[in-house]
Amino acid sequence: MAQYLPIVIMLVLGGVFAAGSFIGSGLLAPKRPHRAKLAPYECGIVPRSEPPERFPVRFFLVAMIFIIFDIEIIFLYPFAAAAGELGTFGVIEVAGFALVVFIAFAYLVANGALSWGPSRKQSYRVVEERLASKVPTGVRGE
Amino acid sequence: MGSDLLLAGHLSLAVVLIVVVKVLVAFVALLVSVLLAIWIERKVISDMQNRIGPNRAGPWGLLQSLADGMKLFFKEDLVPERSDRFVFKLAPYLSVIPAFITFTLVPIGGSVDIFGHHTELQVADPPIGILLLIAMSSISVYGVMLAGWSSGSKYPLLGSVRASAQMISYEAAMGLSIASVVLITGSLSTRDMVTQQLGTFFGFIPHWNLIRLGIIPFVVFIIAITAEVNRPPFDLVEAEQELVGGFHTEYSSIRFALFYLAEYMNTITMSAIMVTMFFGGPDGPDPTFLHWLWPILWFLVKTAIFFVIYVWFRAALPRLRYDQLMDLGWKVLIPVSLAWILVIAAMRVSRPLGFALVLLGFLAALVLTRAISIGHERAGQARIQALPGEEINGDS
Amino acid sequence: MIFANVLSQLPIALPAISYKAVAPELVLFGGALLILLVSATVGKRELPGLYRAIALVAALAEGGFSGYQLYLAQGAKASLAVAGAIAYDGFSAFAGIVVAAILLLAILIGPGFIKRIAGDGPEFLVLMLISAMGATVMAQGEDLIVIFIGLEILSIALYVMVGYRIGDGLAREAAFKYFILGGFSSAIFLYGIALVYGATGTTNLAKIGAFLALNVLTHDGVLLFGLALLLLGFGFKVSAVPFHLWSPDVYQGAPTSVTGYMAAMAKVGAFAALIRVFDIAFAGQIVQWRPIVVGLAILSMVFGALFALRQRELKKILAYSSINHAGFILLGVYAGTAAAISNTLFYLIAYAVIVVGTFGLVSIVQDSIGVSEGSCSLDQLRGLARSRPALATVTAIMVLAQAGAPFTTGFLAKFSIIVSVVEIREYWVAVVAMLSAAIAVAFYLRIVLAMFRGEPEEVEGERVLAIQGAATEAPARRQALAWIGVSLSLVFTVGFGIFPQPLLDLAARAHIVG
Secondary structure (H helix, E strand, C coil), X not given: CHHHHHHHHHHHHHHXXXXXXXXXXHHHCCCCCCHHHHCCCCCCCCCCCCCCCCCCHHHHHHHHHHHHHHHHHHHHHHHHHCHXXXXXXXXXHXXXXXXXXXXXXXXXXXXXXXXXXXXXXXXXXXXXXXXXXXXXXXXXXX | CXXXXXXXXXXXXXXXXXXXXXXXXXXXXXXXXXXXXXXXXXXXXXXXXXXXXXXXXXXHHCCHHHHXXXXXXXXXXXCCCCCCHHHHXXXXXXXXXXXXXXXXXXXXXXXXXXXXXXXXXXXXCCCCCCHHHHHHHHHHXXXXXXXXXHCCCHHHHHHHHHHHHHHHHHHHHHHHHHHHHHXXXXXCCHHHHHHHCXXXXXXXXXXXXXXXXXXXXXXXXHHHHHXXXXXXXXXXXXXXXXXXXXXXXXXXXXXXXXXXXXXXXXXXXXXXXXXXXXCCCCCCCCCCCCCCHHHHHHHHHHHHHHHHHHHHHHHHCCCCCHHHHHHHHHHHHHHHHHHHHHXXXXXXXXXXXXXXXXXXXXXXXXHHHHHHHHHHHHHHHHXXXXXXXXXXXXXX | CHHHHHHHCCCCCCCCCCHXXXXXXXXXXXXXXXXXXXXXXXXXXXXXXXXXXHHHHHHHHHHHHHHHHHHHCCHHHCEEECCCCEEECHHHHHHHHHHHHHHHHHHHHHHHHHHHHHCCCCHHHHHHHHHHHHHHHHHHECEHHHHHHHHHHHXXXXXXXXXXXXXXXXXHHHHHHHHHHHHHHHHHHHHHHHHHHHHHCCCEHHHHHHHHHHCCCCCCHHHHHHHHHHHHXXXXXXXXXXXXXXXXXXXXXXXXXXXXXXXXXXXXXXXXXXHHHHHHHCHHHHHHHHHHHHHHHHHHHHHHHHHHHHCCEHHHHHHHHHHHHHHHHHHHHHHCCHHHHHHHHHHXXXXXXXXXXXXXXXXXXXXXXXXXXXXXXXXXXXXXXXXXXXXXXXXXXXXHHHHCCCCCHHHHHHHHHHHHHHHCCCHHHHHHHHHHHHHHHHHHHHHHHHHHCCCCHHHHHHHHHHHHHHCCCCHHHHHHHHHHHHHHHHHHHHHHHHCCHHHHHHHXXXXXXX
16 A cells, blocks of 8 residues: 555645645735625626526436446456456457447437437427418417 | 555655655646646737737746736635535635646656665556546546535536536546556556557657557547546636636635646646656657656656647637537547447457457447437427427417 | 456456356347337337337247256256356246246236336336346346346336336335335345355355355354345345335335236346245255244235235235235245245246236226226225126136135145145144135235126216326227236136146256256
8 A cells, every 4th residue: 555655645735735725815815704795796786596406407317327437437447457368258248348338328319318409400490380380370369 | 567666665764755755846846837837828828819918927927827826815715605615615625636646647757766765757656547547537526516516606506517517428538548548558557558658660650559549549538638627628617608707706815726726737737647648658769868857858848738739729719519518528539439449459359359349330330320310309309399389379 | 356356467267158048138138228229220219019029029038048948957957157156057047937927928018008107118128128137137146246236137127117107196205215225225135245255255155055064153143144134135125024114105106017017027036046045055054044034924924914904905905915925935935945946936937927917907907997007996996897897807817816716826836835834844834824825815805806896887987087088099909918918827827727737847847056
């Protein structure tokens, strides 16, 4: 474990540096708190609502899909480090594993799990079509 | 296998002292290089944009960043009312410390003898080697995420959610391209990576991983880490027009400075890692005199070149849109680097297996393109179903 | 392991993969991947016919490979494969056949009803095939880690399937409960593996058996605690009392066809692994674990039967009945002789086919009387015999088969288990088992009576309304395939109930290697 000694020293040093900066700033900086200063930054407008607690579920999806790939990468590293010895066997096994992950990934992609963007062109086209076709009914409705 | 001979045996006081000196030198060097890097960035960009840039503090404005840093010490340090105070104060540490630790992995030169102890010019060479880089880049996601979350304000929250999704997305691509370097090195140690790249093909083409691996892992890596450290053109995290300052909007004074520092340290470290992994690290022509100096010089020159390339990116490239960013990461970089590492692994075993995997890769590419187009179609349909038909009628 | 070798610079021993031994798993998993691939590359998302065809082919191929293994892997041919982590023997082959039977029936019955809830996407069949693969991995696992992986593959797919009716509050609660408790029990199981590893120095069952045969542990506390935790993990999966608390809610909340599939598949996987772990690897510790197993068995039989008497909800009654069955199967584990093991396997296949068929019938009933897949009280069954005589009769036969009526496999199964218990001279246990079976008959009869009593008019109006509201497709078409599945299970149950010999012979071939 002695190999990790420099890393530990660096960790301590980094921590001390950050803490020291805070202390230095605490000694040197003025302290004149004011309600406006402590309020959340909203470009000068007084905030009326709490910050949103919810954000699009796609971010969670990305996190979950990331875990799949992270696991694949975790399995790839031991293989990569020992690829010379594992030879053909290793390559075929890893390729099989990658294939499984790939098919799952293709399924995710095909179901739009990673489509953030607007396939605007299409949905606008449909809106226009609807507008065109619905106008008479709308008129009739009115 | 990675291990610094210095630390292999008994840990005498002299050894510990050498280690402390090495760490201190790396620490100070990193801080000074950040000051220089900021100056270089501002100068280069202002030249590219036909401006003058900083020129007051010190000769050619060299001391500008130092002056900025000192100024920030005297600024009021605000902790917003609605913030989660503990996490708010914790986040800068989580950003800065990983940035320092990652740098310990980089071999900056050959090996030297100090006080009768043989040691490598590298702060640490642990057996887990490059995995430490991946671990630290994962931890720095926490720094960004917690900073935004704890601020209790909407722009930081949105910025940090975006940032963490972006960083983990590109972390996968980064991990895969690093894996191909590990594959060809047969070891995780950065020192082994460097020694494996010594020598030349045919006497004049350097035996660098850039060439040994084909260009693709390098291209994937440079794109992935640009996104990983949130540099332009992947700086959606702090897209001013949408999110003010992104995750550090609520940070002021020295806390803000630490995030800024961490960002530049990461950029420099990543340039250095890139040099280590793909460009032979300290490898280069070695005249007979001053044997220890040349590797360091080559290393510094290469790292500086890559830093300037980052600056160039910033000046030249427009920011990506978020969906383009995600599409690039997930649907291009990850599949390409995955296929590439498999092809390399197979080619090293035997040619027929290699070509079989190339074929498989093309097949996979076909399947993926098809899946992507279907995905767009289905997402479009879902959106169309969600469109309120009644409102359209009403509008007309 | 490989990583440690790399670090220590030791040469890596490459295992020889016997594809013959893992063929059943490969076929199932390949089928699942193929369905996913088709759904990702063919423009239309819902291709029910194609998906179902692929799944059926995979299930049949799995059954074929297992049958072939049962035929081949006899005596000296039975062996350990893949570096000793997978057993290639008659026992696992027979379990594979049971899995194939469950899959076949469930694929015929399930998707038509799932379509009402979630459309005709590929996911349901994929999850089904993957969880079936988990069960075969558990049956073949000769290493505790492999068994754990099989358990997780099985369970995680089941968690998702249970949550299919996510719009419904009860179903959401059920899925969440199952997920949390299941994850917890998996963790406990894993901790048990760690303790067994600590006590014996290996996770391989053959090596554990050899180690315990050669060495006497001076302090066996760690081993026994590990055994207890393993038993707890298995007990949860098979829902033995007192680890049964999740099962009534989950059985009710899950879509009915999933309930049947889950009841059968989880039991097959868990009991196959349980037998291999306890009756073979820890055969030397039988004195220590026997009292616990018999305690679990008796509690499950008695409480399963008694609680079921108090229920008015059909699916909850059947949940307690499955707890009661789990008690019976545990008795086979408890007896532990070679004959008892083959009797247990016979019980498993009989039970699996009956339970999938029964829940398939419940699906049809719910569909016919127009209630959701979540609830169906005994009152709602009233008059079913008048309105749908065929349905009521078949349901009655299957329910009575569960009770152990003569001329069905259910009877033979219970009978042979009790014989096994008598053979090891534990008469009082046999008496308790028979008593619990007698109590159980009471609640099975309540279901039958509910169907054959009363007038159908009471629910007529409600029924018409519900069908018009819910179904976009005629129930007849939805039920056609389900009827095929149900008929198959009926033919199996009654056919082998009258001519049991071929099946008994098959079960008798299922020896465990080692």
